[in-house]
Amino acid sequence: MTENNREKEESAGQDLSAAEQIEPVTDTETVALGDRAGQRFPTQVRSALEYAAANKYAYGPRLRNAELTWNVVSAESMTDDIVRVRVEFAPASGFRGDSGIEYMDVDANGSILARRQIRIPKENTPVLLIGITGISIILAVIFISLMTWLKPEAGDPLYVAGRTLWIRAERPESREFITYTGLDSEGDFRTWVINPENESENDLVYVKVSLFNETSGSVNLVIDEKAAKLLDGDRTTYLPLNTIDRTLEAEAVGKVNSPEFMPMWGSLTLDEGEQVVGMLVFELPEGSSFTELRWAASDTAVIKYQ
Template structure:
């Protein structure tokens, strides 16, 4: 081996050793998942979990009083010794669906610098509600013979006549969210919840609607998103929510805020001399005023509130 080749080989060996020494630094763990996140960043993970448990109000009215379970998804090392901790959260019992996800930025001392909710828990449409499509209206309405019903006194502005139906739509009622009790498909009472899609800006508004068939023959009704429109003070119109899809089984609710609530949704036949009563639900900006309800299912009528 020449002296020149020997020098080149020694130089190559030194470069190889330098590369081996730099490799661990390049592979330094910045993201840890699951249990490894707890081991790698114990202070920050513990601080995030404790903060989440102590500040459930940010989860909204549906979950703030519920018993929740948190699981660590990951912890990621950021700049300035900050660790971003991602956690999943969901009701402890009776929940079937996708967990909520949030993250918190935590400093080396365990102080929470930022918190952001990425996804709220979304429960699968309850099986007990899916199975009642054919008879859903039985759970949603009350049939009463007009033979035992006394007509309201004349001059009631909320009581109007369509071509085939008499329709009464009471004053809209606003709620931050709606909780009520009702039967499931097996005949058991449960507590149900409906909440706005945009909980921070919107309220739910329900209107109690009564339909009367005084004609001869039967009237087929389909009560869905096109059954009616609720107009606000700016003449903007809002369509009914699908109360079958939007209803969840409530967790941790001691007292319902709408004990007389009966969702009106589905298809039915209203025979002569029958009445159906139930509530339509709308989502409107908080503090909205209401001008009129326009009924469009199998008939047409306008009930004015102002």
């Protein structure tokens, strides 16, 4: 960047906070909205859109390889012939939610002087509020009293005891992707989908986990990326996916492939005599085998599959 460009960027960046927070609402002498932005500032708008499409790395790992669309929100004339082009961006298909917003400061020659991302795209995500004395953010998880639960037969290799919890982790199930139904934040049932990040080479694997508190007192649980590890046949370790961040609202599908799927994620308190059931999700290479699951949240246990 030349010294002249630096001076232009500093000039364009004055009062940055106000510029990020205030959206133009009408066409003015210095501001053009929507299609009029491209008509009034064609060079700057075209350069901004081309730069955004060629430099998707700024959107992070989830979006940098995705097919995106951009819509011009506004173009505003600044000092020194600089134009601030504000655009919305979002995945091209299957997206329902709030688009991301960014702006670029472009000079009269179409050179990008500054780029600032204000908001990333945010999908509608399923949220089920559960609680007895409070609210826990853990999706589709069921509390069951141990007084009405019949314990598995003795010798079940998938049912092991930790220091404070009894833990059962069923055999992993593989899917190309996972579709299921659940509640959204407004309490309405919707169809949700979880896809592998590398769809061409990987599958999703979910493990149904049941946790039982038979001790006196309460056990605090945090179900996150550190809650467990799944080992494949080569003893490679895989960590759970954040099912809140990775779950998207699905387009209409005839039939879900995992109707009993219950994502397990978040924090909760498990009182004496209570059970929590849900699924952890992992991403592994297609065709992987599984040797064991190592549980680590509030207790330790190893469930062997071979």
